[in-house]
Amino acid sequence: MNPYQVLGVSETATDAEIKAAYRELAKKYHPDNYAQSPLADLAEEKMKEVNEAYDKICEMRKNPSSTNAYSNSYSNTYSNTSSQYGANYTHSDFPDIRRLIREGRLDDALQLLNGIQGTGRNAEWYFLMGMVYSKKGWSEQAYSYFQTACRMDPTNSEFRSALDNASTRRNYNPSGYNTVSSAGCSMCDICAGVMCANCCCECLGGRGCC
Amino acid sequence: MFGYITIDKSEMLVKDYEAYKAVYCTLCKQLGKDYSVFSRFILNYDCTFYALTALALSDDCPGFCSSRCRFNPFKKCNYLKNDTKALSLAAALTVVTFYYKLVDNIADGSFFEKLLCYIILPYASSWKKLAKKKYPEIDAIVKEMSDSQFEVEKDEQCLIDKAAEPTALMLARVMELLEDDPQKRRVHHNFGYFLGKWIYLLDAVNDFESDKKHKLFNPYIIKYGDSKKEHIDEIRQSLDNCLSEALLSYRLMDIKRFDRIMENVLYYGLTKRQKEVLENKEK
Known part of the structure; x- marks a missing residue:
């Protein structure tokens, strides 16, 4: 596929434009966004595609004679950090269950987990x-389980990052503009403003207006 | 379906608004063509969004034309030119969901509500039969939602996630219908799942007071008891979470056109609607 198409830019775009487009996409598909999501693997694929396209364009521009040369030597700024999720633990009490979750066999994993009692x-x-x-989409349940896990073992970074990711998703503000009405000029702000202006008037020797 | 998935007109370009209206009007026309003139009255925004998504994903561009509106002959409206499967699917979804909503209302509505539903039911039922002949899978999906919702509501300790599951799965499956590739179907499934969950939960917040009065099933009453004022932030978070997940899925979809309209819905329309419902009740 044409690398320019992947990044959504024209072939005549400047280097800066390409970099900006790449940054934008990398932010969108960053594996951290998709941690614990059932679609994590697809996002990872997409991220790889974007990285490869960017590398290819850089290579082509740096070395115009070899347009088809393809090098993977560029170190990607956005590497797949979370592809090792669930694999970077040193010790686990439930290796089988972790494997089932990785394979997407959620019902089997749940059955095994429910079989564990007491301590x-x-x-x-x-x-x-x-x-x-x-992974099942039951995010309310998931959130409360992550909270308990972190309460019981506050030092574990794996549990902490899962809880952080879940918390991030519980605030939705994609347009980047604040939808809280009080951030604008509310009636309260107007009243306060008028009162201040009135005080100033009085200070300057006027009689104020009320 | 409840009509929660809307656009925010003020954040839209005029050309996008015209295109959105064209989809809306064409779906109305399609209902008239496939079912009956009266079925045009049950047109809703959720199904319009479904048509919009289907069109956004389809390979060929529908094209626009203009003709007179059936309800207001002095007005000229824009319509989509080509007959696409997207619109007949959305029309079928409209009548099928309407039918099961009626059946549900008959089960737990007030006396007058029931009476009204009984009057409309024969019409709805005949439309549903037509739709079922065309798209048996849609009828099967919505019927399963209706049945499992009935089961779920028997549980007095029902969790929020569990209560929302039938609606979520319904939308997940109808979204899956728009794609054949199994990997992309997963994306569609997730997109529909969280939109459906959001619709169900928002409707539960909206109905909180009336469900409390009539002692009807509502997952938020089960979780928070009689007062939701103190828990409004938690409720907002549970709704926000659905939207975040839906957006993550949306970004992995192959959107071929109407992307600005889709983003308008996801960025502004849904949050605006959610804010309206939450603030109305905060007072």
Whole structure:
């Protein structure tokens, strides 16, 4: 596929424009956004496509004679950090369940998890419950399980990042503009403004207006 | 379907608004053509959005033309020129969801509501039969939603996620119909799932007071008890979460046109609607 099309820019675009388009896309498809999402793998693929397209354009522009040369030597600024999710733990009490979750066999994983009773339900158990529910789309349940996991083991970075990701998604403001009405000029602001102006008038020797 | 998925006109370019209106008017016309003149009255925004999504994903451009509106002969409206599957699918979805909504109202409505529903039911039922002949899968999907919703409401300790599941799955499956590739179907499934969940939850917030009065099923009453004022932030977060997930899925879809309209809905239309419902009740 044409790398320019992947980035959504024309072939005559300047280097700066290309970089901006790449940044925009990289921000959109960054693996951190899709952590714990059932679509994480597809976002990762997309990210790879964007990275490759950008590398290819850079290579083509740097070295115009070899338009078809393709080098992967560029170090990508946005690497796939979360592809190792669930794989970067050093020790796990439930390796089988983690494998099931990775393979997408959520119902089997849930059954095994529910079979664990009493003291077996440690912080990791709550974390894995959260993972299963998160992949199922039951985000309310997932959120409360992640919260419990973090409360039981506040030092674990894996649990913490899962909770942070879930919390980020609980605030939606894609347009970047603040939808809280009080941020604008509310009636209160107007009243306060008038009162201040009135005080100023009085200070300057006027009689104020009320 | 409840008509929550709308655009925010003030954030739109005029040309996009015209295009959106053309989709709306064409769906109205399609209802008249496929079912009956009276079925045009049940046209709603959710199904218009479904038609819009289907058109945004389809390979060929529909094209526009203008002709007179059936309801106001002095007005000229824009319509889509080509007959596409997107619109007949959306029309079928409109009548099928309407039928099951009526059946649901008969089950737990007040006396007058029931009476009214019984009067309309024969018409709705005949439209549904026509739609079922054309698209049996749509009827099957909506029927399953209606049945499992009935099951879910028996649970007195019902979790929010569980209560929203039938509606979420319904929209997930109708969105899946728009795609054949299994990987892309997953994206569509997720997109529909969270939009459906959002619709269900927002409707639950909207009906909170009346459900409390009539002692009807409402997942937020189960979770927060009689007062939702103190929990309004948590409620907002649960709704926001659905929108975030839907947006993540949207970004992985192959949108071929109408992207500005779709983004208007996702960025402004939905948040505006959500704010209206939440603030109305905060007072």
